[in-house]
Amino acid sequence: MAGVRPRPGAVRVREGEDATTVDPTDLPGGVDDVPVVIGAVSRTDGGAARVEVVAGGWRFELEVEPARRAALRERATRAASAVGSGGALEVHAMIPGRVVAVAVAVGDAVTRGAQLLVVEAMKMQNDVPSPADAVVERVSVSPGDTVELGDLLVVLA
CATH class of the missing domain: 2.40.50.100 (RNA polymerase II/Efflux pump adaptor protein, barrel-sandwich hybrid domain)
Incomplete structure (x- = not known):
């Protein structure tokens, strides 16, 4: 089961024993007063992780496959x-x-x-x-x- 745990300025994404931290400041546009929000994390039928990111008013849906x-x-x-x-x-x-x-x-x-x-x-x-x-x-x-x-x-x- 995938899990998301927020931290100040970052999101920790966990799937079973695997985990990674997504920090908005690591994303292009995540600095210089441009707001970046990491939204929902879900799984597709094919096993890929789907992550919603909003940066500077633009909404992106990222799909990270195995x-x-x-x-x-x-x-x-x-x-x-x-x-x-x-x-x-x-x-x-x-x-x-x-x-x-x-x-x-x-x-x-x-x-x-x-x-x-x-x-x-x-x-x-x-x-x-x-x-x-x-x-x-x-x-x-x-x-x-x-x-x-x-x-x-x-x-x-």
């Missing part, structure tokens, strides 16, 4: 450019869950954003889109399969 998920997102972004250069593109599970539908088969041509499959997590169905225009080279899952974060789902070429 390092493993950020690394997977970065890898997926880099891999999308590899398809254009002739490399294979692996699509991995961004969340753990159960595969409820597979919309493609080996040999299918897909466009960027087209649905590859659907993964159900926490009673919500999440589309897994194609990160690029490509051809399906391999489908590694079937409906009913359980997948963990990072599991290989589809290979595109």
